[in-house]
Amino acid sequence: MARASWAQTINYEEEDVSDMLMEMTGGRGPDSCVDAVGLEAHAPGPIHYYDRMKQAVMLESDRPYALCQAILACRNGGTVSVPGVYGGFDDKIPIGAMMNKGLTIKTGQTHVPRYFGPLPEHIKQGEIDPSFIITHRMRLEDAPKGFDIFTNKEDGCIKVVLKP
Amino acid sequence: MKANCWMGKKDVQVVDVPDPKILNQRDAIVKITATAICGSDLHLYNGFIPTMEKGDIMGHEFMGEVVEVGPEVKQRKVGDRVVVAFPISCGECFFCKKEMFSLCENSNPNAWIAEKMFGHSPAGIFGYSHLAGGQAEYVRVPFADVGTVKIENGLSDEQVLFLSDIFPTAYMAAENCDIKPGDTVAI
Numbered sequence: 326m327a328r329a330s331w332a333q334t335i336n337y338e339e340e341d342v343s344d345m346l347m348e349m350t351g352g353r354g355p356d357s358c359v360d361a362v363g364l365e366a367h368a369p370g371p372i373h374y375y376d377r378m379k380q381a382v383m384l385e386s387d388r389p390y391a392l393c394q395a396i397l398a399c400r401n402g403g404t405v406s407v408p409g410v411y412g413g414f415d416d417k418i419p420i421g422a423m424m425n426k427g428l429t430i431k432t433g434q435t436h437v438p439r440y441f442g443p444l445p446e447h448i449k450q451g452e453i454d455p456s457f458i459i460t461h462r463m464r465l466e467d468a469p470k471g472f473d474i475f476t477n478k479e480d481g482c483i484k485v486v487l488k489p
Numbered sequence: 490m491k492a493n494c495w496m497g498k499k500d501v502q503v504v505d506v507p508d509p510k511i512l513n514q515r516d517a518i519v520k521i522t523a524t525a526i527c528g529s530d531l532h533l534y535n536g537f538i539p540t541m542e543k544g545d546i547m548g549h550e551f552m553g554e555v556v557e558v559g560p561e562v563k564q565r566k567v568g569d570r571v572v573v574a575f576p577i578s579c580g581e582c583f584f585c586k587k588e589m590f591s592l593c594e595n596s597n598p599n600a601w602i603a604e605k606m607f608g609h610s611p612a613g614i615f616g617y618s619h620l621a622g623g624q625a626e627y628v629r630v631p632f633a634d635v636g637t638v639k640i641e642n643g644l645s646d647e648q649v650l651f652l653s654d655i656f657p658t659a660y661m662a663a664e665n666c667d668i669k670p671g672d673t674v675a676i
Contacts, residue, residue: 332676346675349673350673355673355674355675356666356668356669356672356673356674357666357667357668357672357674357675358674358675358676359662359663359666359674359675359676361659361662361676363528363529363532364532364537365531365532365535365537380537386537387537395675398675399675404665404666404667406662406663406665406666407662408658408659408661408662408665410528410529410532412532412537412538413606431665431666432665433589433591433592433661434576434591434592434611434612434614435575435576435591435654435657435658435661436576436588436589436590436591436592436657436661437574437575437576437590437591437636437652437653437654437657438574438578438588438590438635438636438638439588439590439657439661440652440656440657440660440661441574441638441652444652444656444657444660445638445640445644445649445652448644448648448649448652449641449643449644454648455648455649455650455651455652455655455656456645456647456648456650456651458651458655459647465491465493465503465524465624465625465626466491466503468493468501468503468526468547468624469493469501469502469503471526472501472526472530472531472534475526475531476499476531476534476535484525484526484655485525485526486523486524486525486647486650487493487523487524487525487526487624488522488523488524489491489521489522489524489625489626
């Protein structure tokens with residue numbers, strides 16, 4: 326789906342994301358990084374199990390792997406945009422990298438009503454149709470199944486819409 | 490009415506719950522025609538948000554038809570087709586006036602918990618902090634004039650549903666990158 330929108334994709338399970346981003350940007354790093362993942366990030370290898378273990382014993386509320394990756398990959402002086410939801414207190418965030426690279430971090434839950442003017446207009450003009458992202462349609466009664474396939478990424482599930 | 494409720498970690502069930510009622514003069518009741526499951530619902534589902542209680546109604550991406558309005562709702566009327574914003578915003582406080590609607594000072598009934606954890610509380614969100622969510626047949630929408638957008642005929646539910654959350658979320662995330670021509674953005 327990302328490739329269909331002209332994005333170049335990297336599979337973190339098969340490739341080293343940091344190495345690939347450096348290669349794809351001629352060694353400079355991306356101008357900005359978006360952490361759209363938030364607190365339930367998946368990491369390759371032992372780091373993932375470390376984060377999951379810490380969550381299980383309440384030493385850490387979130388798994389901030391995507392945020393760490395974004396901070397480390399972003400070019401000097403770039404921007405890390407964080408719409409991904411976090412809930413609590415996390416350790417091992419590379420604050421030293423953030424500070425010394427002069428990054429700008431911009432975050433927040435979305436100020437949705439701010440966009441109620443321009444975004445419907447884009448849809449009405451045919452410039453974007455967000456429905457492309459829907460992969461599953463179910464009745465409200467099937468919501469538990471929707472949660473199950475969504476969280477386990479089964480059946481190519483990207484977005485579930487429920488109709489009461 | 491039927492609603493999808495949080496019953497415990499990795500346990501949601503569609504059960505019968507009371508229909509919502511107008512509680513505040515600025516409320517509207519919306520009959521839901523489409524709703525979606527969000528990635529951040531999974532944080533609740535997977536047990537990472539400790540304030541959930543058994544029976545809380547899930548869901549913050551929804552739209553439908555206005556079926557009842559409180560006496561102080563001026564911009565919406567019965568029969569309007571609306572998409573509802575996922576954060577709840579009063580429209581009158583310091584933050585709402587600055588269009589920082591997800592930081593509303595008046596809409597989180599569990600503000601005292603957020604204040605302890607964060608220093609200050611952000612806005613309440615449907616489907617979190619015991620504010621009834623939209624994976625149901627009906628929902629009470631506080632401050633309905635602020636947090637809803639009226640949809641014209643000719644656009645299907647599926648085309649506009651994501652105005653509730655993920656479309657503006659992606660848009661704001663991109664805006665925050667201050668993208669210039671020629672920039673590379675990693676997502």
